[in-house]
Amino acid sequence: MFPLRYAFRSLAKSPGYTAIALVTLALGIGVNTSMFSIIDALLFRAAPYAEPEKLVQLTGQLQSGPLFFGRFSAQEVREIAPQATGFAALTAYDRTMATLAAPGQPAERLLAIRFTRGAFETLRVAPLLGRTFTAEEFQPGRDQVAMLTESAWRARFAADPAIIGRTLRLDGEIVTIVGVLPARAEYRVYWGGASLWRPLNFTPDQLNFRGYRQFWVIGRLQPDVTPAAIEAQLAPLAARQTQEFPRDYPGLHYEAAPLNERVLDNVRRNMSWMLLGLAGFVLLIGCANLANLQLARATGSVRDFAIRAALGASRRHLIAQQLTESLLLSLAGGALGLLLAGWLNTLAEHALLVDGAPGFTVDIDARILALTLLISVFTGVLFGLVPALIASRPNVVATLKAQGRGSTGTRSQQRLRHALIIGEVTLALVLLAGAAIINRGLARMLARESGWDTGRVLTAILPIPETRYPTAARRVEFFHQLEEKLAAIPGVEHAALATSLPLLVDGTTRQVFVDAPAADGSAAGIVAVHQMVTSDYFSAMGIRLLEGHAFPRDLQPDGPAYILVNETLARHFWPNESAVGKRLGSVQEGQPVWREVIGVVRDVEPVASAENPTTRLTVYRPLVQEPWSYVNVVLRAAPGIGAVETLAEPLRRAIAAQDPDLAADFVVSVRTYVAAAQSNMILVGRLLIGFAVLGLVLAAVGLYGVISHTVAQRLPEFGIRLALGALPRDLLRQVLIRGVRLTTFGLALGLVGALVLGRLLGSIMPRLARPDPLGLAGVVLLLLVVTVVACWFPAQRAMRANPLDALRAE
Structure with missing residues (x-):
């Protein structure tokens, strides 16, 4: 308990350091926790159905070029079903906008999902109220029924249980509401916020036209059947289709993938991972800052450690004391970071669109809490271990002889602090370069020449x-x-x-x-x-x-x-x-x-x-x-x-x-549509700007802290040099050159990292991420200006060193 009490007292005696450390940790851990939560919601959260790992979606891949089709025609669905015997159940579905007219309410357009028979066996969904569709209701002429999702039932019908059996006018037809689906069945990130489920019957026109692909196909695997086994079962069908219709199916093969992998395309999936990596850069910059601050505190407390070592304190005890302080800070910062992450997640729920649907849920569950705890502990060890090791090995005799003389620490400590600053500048440059590449690419894309005149054009979708x-x-x-x-x-x-x-x-x-x-x-x-x-x-x-x-x-x-x-x-x-x-x-x-x-x-x-x-x-x-x-x-x-x-x-x-x-959907100008379609990318660009600004500020604060500490420890030296005739501008130049030299090393490494990031972004988004020497030059210039500003105020203090104070100290 003694190390814990000592850590509390030590942090209470340094409120400025404690506040800076907590803010830095809260920002770094909060941003990373939020990014983990969002990626978990998009990529890893299982579909809210029984045994979700058994749900797969089919696509078709054509070998003549990078072409695939994620949807199938009615003919293709009929051909796939008997061949894919590894499915316990199979269903095809499409999405459509429907005009709903309820008595006493204005007509409105709603998103509806239409399923073929087998949907409820595939998803294993039981109704909250009423029943699901019967086999007869999947027959032509018998499909005038619908089920409401729970959110639509509550929002539009005030959760009235008497809705079961009520008739509504849907696209000019009279349909009967037979059930209400529970909230967990809605799965907004996949279905896109649909309000209605309806039976799907293929029309004669659809069955007679192989090229009319509008239906997605999902299935539930039999026990011990893998997606690869489904692909093998469909291989003979693909070969037969290629042979009979070589122009429609050049080199066709079917692919089966877990349902949650189909939520995002590869571009957005890779972008999610990239954002998480860049958010990690912010945390690393914060850790380097805190490590520098800890080293500065250790240098200032070296006499105290030397006395305690002389009185018999073991090195293990000194290390435990320092690490306890770091872990205490990191856990408190992690708790504040959770509050920040909750706020950021709320913003993400309203800002992000998944398949055109806003408002998907980003939760901080037990897994995210455990991950945050792990990040907090790792962060505390990361920024506290090296200072603890250095502080626990004081040269007792030399330290006690030095009395109150200013010192910048040993040469190895100085090199370590400089290396940390170089690392911060490197990461900050990579963050700034990534933000510049994406945002300048977005600006180019929104203003580019596309081969047609996008001005003065209004568009709408009209289902018939x-x-x-x-x-x-x-x-x-x-x-x-x-x-x-x-x-x-x-x-x-x-x-x-x-x-x-x-x-x-x-x-x-x-x-x-x-x-x-x-x-x-x-x-x-x-x-x-x-x-x-x-x-x-x-x-x-x-x-x-x-x-x-x-x-x-x-x-x-x-x-x-x-x-x-x-x-x-x-x-x-x-x-x-x-x-x-x-x-x-x-x-x-x-x-x-x-x-x-x-x-x-x-x-x-x-x-x-x-x-x-x-x-x-x-x-x-x-x-x-x-x-x-x-x-x-x-x-x-x-x-x-x-x-x-x-x-x-x-x-x-x-x-x-x-x-x-009839009513039109999505009545928007082309310019508005483009901005809405790229809203997620614009949000990514803004996030990168946020990460870059945060990284730049942390790097500037770190550089300022190191130069300020160096100047403070060397004030007696500067005073003596002024007394011996040195000019203040010589000291100003010396301090500025020291800061610029550290930044230059960081810029050299950062340019390499920026080029690697540019290539990575180019492979993910060729249209957005292009070589941008002008943007990179602007980033380098910005960092140099920030360096001069960060070093200017400590340099001014060096110029004002009092020679008399220096002589009295000696």
Whole structure:
């Protein structure tokens, strides 16, 4: 107990040191605890279902290029189910926005998840109220039922238990609420905050169109079955599909991965680990600072330790005393860090979006508490052990003879303090370089040239329920009428519809070719992105037509098979001649279909994506000849209209005039969409700025502390030199050169670390992280300026040393 009491007394006698140490530790441990909590919530927290380790998601990987599909067509789901016998249960699902109209409440748009039969066996979810879906309700014409999630039940229906059996109007249909799902079933980081679950029945159109991939597939493994075993079971199916449809499935193989691994893509997963590593740099800088402070205190208390050693105190006792003080500080700092981490986690819950859904839960559970305790103990040992070892070996005779003379400590102690400062500067430079790379990359991306005019463009997503528009003819008629209404809105220059936009994703992919298939169905083709668009799409998007013309406005569903292609595809197939008038083939249901190229347009990039910016080969096809059950609405505002968002309400009214039961989702300008899509990356950039500023401040404080301590210990020497005729500016120069020399060594090492970090970021986010010599030069200059400022005030004290005080001390 004596070391503990002594540590309390010692820290109480040095309130300034104690406060600085606690703040430093709270910041370092708090930031790291928060990052661990967020990464745990994103990457490691198991899905809230029974035996979550047995839940896997399927994807398809194509060997011709880095292409994969995470969703499957209805045909593919039907083919997969009987082959994957290692699944105890299997379900396919999709997400859709639905218009809910409850009696006495305004209609609202909600996210709904639709599952095929087997969903509840796969997830093993029991209802909180009511029941799940029966087998009959997964049959066509019997699916007018729905289940509410608990959050939707509480928020929209005041947790009324009488909701079971109540009918609501959903997308113009009358549906019956049969159950309420418990909160744990919602799993926001995966389902995206859905409010409704519904049965999913494949329509005839879906079953007849292999290329319409909109369904995810998850399954529950049988006992002792691994994901690799599922992949092996599906290998014969992949080989057969590749043989029968070589253009749709070039080198296909199926992959099965644990469900929680599909929450984040590799870019964001790697970014999470990188952020944790950089947060660790902040803690290391703090530890180096505290180690320097401890060394300074040990140097100032060396006489006390020498006396105690002369009186018989053992070295082990002295080390225990010093480590007790360090551990006491680190545990108190860890407790404060937990409070800080809780506050940071609250901010993260509201700021981070996972699959477009905000508000996922970041908890500090028993595992995080144990990790925080481990970090605290490790930190205490890290910054306290070396000073304890040094302080426990005093030279008793030399120390007692030295009496009250100033000393900067032994040469080895000085070297250690200098090494710690060099390390702090190195880590601070790496942090600042990372912040500069990401933030300058974000600025470039948000302002870059993408091949199309993103200004004055308003977009929206419009699902077309197949229950209301079951045939292609009805959807085509709807699209024609809607486009006319949209074009008639005052202030609209161009209006168009498309199945996808170059925002985050390009569209569906299929093989295209120019040579007729051989007898075995093979031909020299390549995978290209396919988008279905209306005739005014290119004008609405600001995509320049390089050759030929757009689709005729009067093109009919059974009219000529026309397409437009982008310039990269045209150069690939016809490098030395015009593509207009040429034929391009693709396969539908195993048969080649030939279409005539009538125009070539400029290449475009997905403006909101941080992925590799490699240009994709793109084919544009007329929407009237392949009318999907959802479209993107594109409105280009006329010049001088002001904010493009003013067109949002007229757009909604136009849709309501066409069909009162339909409503558009995500009505935003392209500029707003890009900012929202990159909100997480912008948050990462701000976090890096925060880490970098914190690291810079800690490094500056550490440098200031070391130089101040050196000057304080050498004040008698400086006074004597002034008495002997030295000029104050000589002392100023000496102190500044000492600080700049330490910083220069740190900068040299930091530049190496910054280059390594730049390469790492470049491999994770090629579009954002590019070589940035100007930014790196700015970081180096900033650190040099901070060094001069940190050393200036101690240097001023050296210049004002009183020679008389120095002579009296001697």
